Amino acid sequence: MMNDRILVLVLTQSPIPDPLIEKLRAVSPRLIVEHRTANTLDELGDVWRGVEVLYTTGLAPLPEAAPDLRWVQGHFAGVDHFLNHPLLRTITLTTASGIHAPAMAEYILMMILAFAHRLPRMVEYQRRIKWPKDRWTLFVPRELGDTTLGIVGYGSIGRHTARLAKAFGMEVLATKRHVQHISDDDWQLPNIGDPQGALVDRWYAPAQLRSMLAECDYVAVTVPLTPETRNLISTAEFKSMKSDAIVINVARGGVIDQAALIDALRAGTIGGAGLDVFTEEPLPASSPLWTLPNVIISPHVSGFTPHYDERAMTLFAENLRRYVNSEPLLNVVDVNRGY
DSSP states (O other): OTTOOEEEEEEESSOOOHHHHHHHHTTOTTEEEEEEEOSSGGGTOSOOTTEEEEEESSOOOOGGGOTTOOEEEESOSOOTTTTTOGGGGTSEEEOOTTTTHHHHHHHHHHHHHHHHTTHHHHHHHHHTTOOOSOHHHHHOOOOGGGOEEEEESOSHHHHHHHHHHHHTTOEEEEEOSOTTOOSOOSOOOTTOSOTTOOSOSEEEOGGGHHHHHTTOSEEEEOOOOOTTTTTOBOHHHHHHSOTTOEEEEOSOGGGBOHHHHHHHHHHTSSSEEEESOOSSSSOOTTOGGGTOTTEEEOOSOTTOOTTHHHHHHHHHHHHHHHHHTTOOOSSBOOTTTTO
């Protein structure tokens, strides 16, 4: 019945500010919104009776424990860690895709600029307290207006990266699963990105990836990790790249064959890499990536933003409004596709 109350559980590891929870309650008088914090399911006890909607940072019950659950909204964008959960046989899963786009696109541009203007070398000479005589040879930059950026996976992150790259005068190439449909219908922050796909100079289907890579001075990897994209970039792909190309990975470590990447960096097959994600996290101290001179490493932080909770609750509130009114939800995961 349309007047039935809907029990919503917001389950996070850290508290969500009360004004943001009130924003959810204000969506409809039909909603009963409860907020709990926990690090394990055991801490919660029997809280699942009657819960129809779950917002979660990762914890989720087995189907038999929550028979009334119909929809899970994730506090995350990537779902590779969630796809084997038994709940997905019975519920709809939506994600927070889109809320990270500004921070992650800026991270990608930071890496591009760091390599273009020889920042790692500058830091090294500062550490050595040395003013080199051959400064032109060591520090002449690559101006971005003369370069090409290839974006592997043109979702919300890739679209805002393209917007920033265009401001620097870069040529932008992109791969997309379906190049016939270049617009973005998922949730997005206002006034960012490239919702209509108008900023891409040339499109490439997945099968044309190596052709695109051969054209690129910088490659930004923003594609989700699925069975199809695991080790998407490996030895053959590195060999197709320019010898001074820079690869930046903010997606998942498994999208790039890490052993092949190390080989390519050591051999000079590519020029360098900016890496925020790895096949094993934390990255083991024994990994050669730590000490390669043409690598910049960060500890999976590219998606961090002080606006995370606010944006996530804004997205959730819109999806709650749609749910109450029986409208299509945003950011629905296709389990078979993997994102």
